[in-house]
Amino acid sequence: MYDSYLIVGEEFKNIKHAGETTGFQIGMRLCYYRGIVLSLIDGIRLTVDGEEMPQEAMTITVGGRNFPFAELENQPVAKWEFGEVGILTIHKPGGLTPGEHTVNLREHLKISYVPMGFSGVDTKVLQLAA
Amino acid sequence: MTKTQSIKRGVSLYSFQEEYFHRKMTLADILAACSKLDIRGIEIIGDQMIPRYPDISEEFFKAWHGWMDQYELTPVCLDMFLDWNKYKGRVMTFDERVESVTRDIINANRLGCTVIRVIHDVEPDLLEKLAPVAEKYQVALALEVHAPSDLDSPLEQRLIQLFDRLQTPYLGFTIDLGIYCKRLPRVVTQRYLREGMAPALAQWLTDAYDNQQLSHAEDEAPGKESLAEMVLKRGGREWDIYLAYMGTHMIYSNPRRLLDFMPHIKHFHGKFYEMLPDCTEYSIPYAEIIPVLQEGGFSGYINSEYEGNRWIHDAFEVDSAEQLRRHHALLKNLLGEA
Numbered sequence: 001m002y003d004s005y006l007i008v009g010e011e012f013k014n015i016k017h018a019g020e021t022t023g024f025q026i027g028m029r030l031c032y033y034r035g036i037v038l039s040l041i042d043g044i045r046l047t048v049d050g051e052e053m054p055q056e057a058m059t060i061t062v063g064g065r066n067f068p069f070a071e072l073e074n075q076p077v078a079k080w081e082f083g084e085v086g087i088l089t090i091h092k093p094g095g096l097t098p099g100e101h102t103v104n105l106r107e108h109l110k111i112s113y114v115p116m117g118f119s120g121v122d123t124k125v126l127q128l129a130a
Numbered sequence: 131m132t133k134t135q136s137i138k139r140g141v142s143l144y145s146f147q148e149e150y151f152h153r154k155m156t157l158a159d160i161l162a163a164c165s166k167l168d169i170r171g172i173e174i175i176g177d178q179m180i181p182r183y184p185d186i187s188e189e190f191f192k193a194w195h196g197w198m199d200q201y202e203l204t205p206v207c208l209d210m211f212l213d214w215n216k217y218k219g220r221v222m223t224f225d226e227r228v229e230s231v232t233r234d235i236i237n238a239n240r241l242g243c244t245v246i247r248v249i250h251d252v253e254p255d256l257l258e259k260l261a262p263v264a265e266k267y268q269v270a271l272a273l274e275v276h277a278p279s280d281l282d283s284p285l286e287q288r289l290i291q292l293f294d295r296l297q298t299p300y301l302g303f304t305i306d307l308g309i310y311c312k313r314l315p316r317v318v319t320q321r322y323l324r325e326g327m328a329p330a331l332a333q334w335l336t337d338a339y340d341n342q343q344l345s346h347a348e349d350e351a352p353g354k355e356s357l358a359e360m361v362l363k364r365g366g367r368e369w370d371i372y373l374a375y376m377g378t379h380m381i382y383s384n385p386r387r388l389l390d391f392m393p394h395i396k397h398f399h400g401k402f403y404e405m406l407p408d409c410t411e412y413s414i415p416y417a418e419i420i421p422v423l424q425e426g427g428f429s430g431y432i433n434s435e436y437e438g439n440r441w442i443h444d445a446f447e448v449d450s451a452e453q454l455r456r457h458h459a460l461l462k463n464l465l466g467e468a
Contacts, residue, residue, distance in 0.1 A: 004444050005151070033147055033440075034177035039216045076216040082178045083151035112215045113251040116375070 002031050006122035007105050008085050013129060014095035021095040023057070024128070027085045031107045031120025035082040038067060038075035042117060043108040046088065048101050053090045061087040098130035136429040137420075139461050140171020140206050141454060142399060143179055145436035148448040150179060158197055163451050165201035169458055172198070173207035173247070173433045176237065184233050191240055198242065205242035206431050207272075207304075207397060210234040211249050227256050231271075232263050239267040245397045245430070247304045248273040250285070254292045257301055264300035272304040272396040278346040280309050280383040281391055293394045302394040306435070307414055308401035311380035314339040315403035315413045317441040318377040324445055327370050334364055339378050346379070377441075385419045392426035403438040405456035409463070420464040432461060 008027025015023050026046070030036065044060070046053045058069040062080040066089075080086055088105075102125050109118045141164055149155040155163070157179050164172065176183035180190060198205060212230055214222040222230070231252070238246050246264075248257070248271050257271055264271045275286055286303070293301055314336045322332040338344045338360075345357045357378070358371045366374070388395065404412040423432070434457050439448045461467075 002151070002440070029151075033144070034175055034211070035183070036177070037213065037216050039218060040213060073218045076213075076218075079182060081181065082147075083153060110215055112213055113211070113249050119372070 002029065002033075003120045003122050005029050006031055006107060006120050007103055007124045007126075009124055009126045011085065011087060012101075012103070012126045015089060021093070023090045023092040024095045025087050025089040026103060026105070026126075028088050028105060028107075029083060029085055030080055030109070032109055032111070032118045033082065035079050035084070036109065036111075038062070038072045038078050038080060040110050041072050041080075041107070042110045043106070044069065044088065045106040046090065047104045048096060050102070053092070057091040059089040059091070061089065096128050098128050101126055101128055136427075137423060137465055138171055138429075138431045139169060139458055139465070140173060140204075140431040140433040141169045142173040142175070142207070142209070142433045142435045144173075144175055144209070145434055145439075145454055146450045147178065148439040148443055149450060158193075161197045161201050161203060164454075165203060167451060167455055167458060169434070169454065170203050171206040171431045171433060172203050173209065173243075173431075174205075174241070175209040176234070177211060178209075184230075184237055186237055186240070194241060205244075207245040207247055207433060208234065208238040208241055208243045209247040209249075212252055214251070224256070224259075227252075228259055231256065231260055235260070235263050235267050235269050235271075238269045243269065245270045245272050245304070247397065247399070250274055250276055250279065254285075254288050257289070258292060258296065261296060261298050261301055265298065268300075270300050270302060270396045272302050274304040274306055274399070275309060276306040277308045277311065277380040280381060281387055282383075290391060290394065302396040303391070304397040304399060305388065305395055306399040306401050307416075307419060308380045308399075308437075309383045310385050310415065310419050311401075311403075311413050312340075312382050312415050313413050314378065315380075315438065315441065317404050317412075317438045321441045321444065322370075322373055322377065325369065325373055326367075327373060328365060331361065331364050331366050331370060335361075335374055335378060342382060344378050346381075380413075385422045388422050389426050392428065395426075395428060395430075397430050398423070398428075398432040399435040400432045400457065400461065401435045401437060402453070402457055403441065405453045405460070407456075409456045409459040411457075411460065416460055416464060420461070424465075434458070434461075 011027030014021050055069045060067045104123045106121045111117050146160045319332050319336050357374055361371045361374050402411045436453050
């Protein structure tokens with residue numbers, strides 16, 4: 001029931017490398033009451049203004065380390081701590097246009113003692129600075 | 131010493147998760163708050179408030195024991211999980227499970243805890259294998275009986291057979307008082323309405339819970355109407371199904387059944403959802419439950435577990451310390467403490 005805390009808007013911005021805008025990022029928290037190892041993350045889905053971002057374009061930064069989405073399932077030790085703001089970076093040449101965007105984030109965690117796992121969904125209207 | 135005085139009061143730091151999650155309070159702040167509230171017994175979820183658990187740093191152990199001394203607190207219980215599904219494409223082997231829980235036992239011992247809250251998906255054969263380890267480190271492994279299971283559920287009955295056979299004080303149960311939830315917490319119903327559930331459906335769920343007519347995910351069988359079907363039939367949305375499962379997960383079992391198994395009961399989670407200004411709990415009848423513990427001669431800890439936080443934090447500022455103050459006023463009153 002942490003839904004409304006999943007998206008951390010303060011971290012929403014375009015990312016630049018060598019003068020080129022290569023994508024954008026948002027901050028995100030776990031929809032759960034404890035920290036977990038990354039392999040328990042079953043799904044992260046992000047849409048911006050209704051457009052779904054491909055998981056191949058996602059990199060998650062937690063504990064100071066970067067993990068491409070496909071790498072999460074191979075991480076039974078690295079942890080995302082309870083309440084830690086992780087960064088979700090989306091590789092998207094050109095990034096997003098400055099201004100208002102509706103961001104929708106869904107998380108699903110594989111939690112062994114709960115058949116359904118834990119899920120969370122958050123939607124926020126955010127401003128992207130120019 | 132009377133039986134009344136031998137029951138001890140404590141708190142699971144789970145109760146402060148809202149403040150910790152938002153970094154409004156550090157672990158040290160929370161422990162100071164417990165001390166100020168005169169709640170001396172401490173329970174911690176390793177994965178929640180100990181960085182990099184189970185790899186606890188020496189620095190953390192040192193700080194932990196420093197806080198215990200400084201704030202005059204007693205470590206009581208460590209809550210563990212067994213993430214047997216964390217390896218890609220396979221489940222943990224038996225030996226890996228033994229290793230994982232052994233690590234928890236050693237961690238509990240080094241934290242000064244005498245009980246481990248064992249998560250519900252640990253099998254009896256694993257506990258049997260670990261009993262000598264628990265004894266060596268003097269930490270009782272207490273599997274949590276949590277709604278929708280109770281002492282008469284299949285796993286619990288298998289465990290009782292094991293406990294009767296082994297006769298060791300190092301295996302037993304933690305009882306979550308959420309299994310004695312007589313009516314649906316009001317904080318749940320109010321949240322349902324804020325989430326846009328039709329008032330008639332919210333009322334129906336409340337009445338069905340209070341009359342013990344709701345189906346739980348665990349006992350849904352082919353041919354039996356599921357909670358999802360019940361919700362859909364009454365015009366519920368997909369989101370209402372999720373809300374219904376999340377919010378009606380408690381049960382109302384008979385507290386007197388505890389008396390049949392008292393030697394196996396090591397620990398209690400004093401679950402609560404909403405402490406009212408008059409220091410009673412809205413949904414769990416503590417005045418019916420605590421006398422049963424006294425009658426049975428229970429001499430361990432009842433550790434508060436505040437779970438209303440997650441039902442109100444969308445609309446209200448959570449004040450965990452005030453909820454705990456009221457909860458301990460209730461416990462003190464029922465335990466006959468001055």
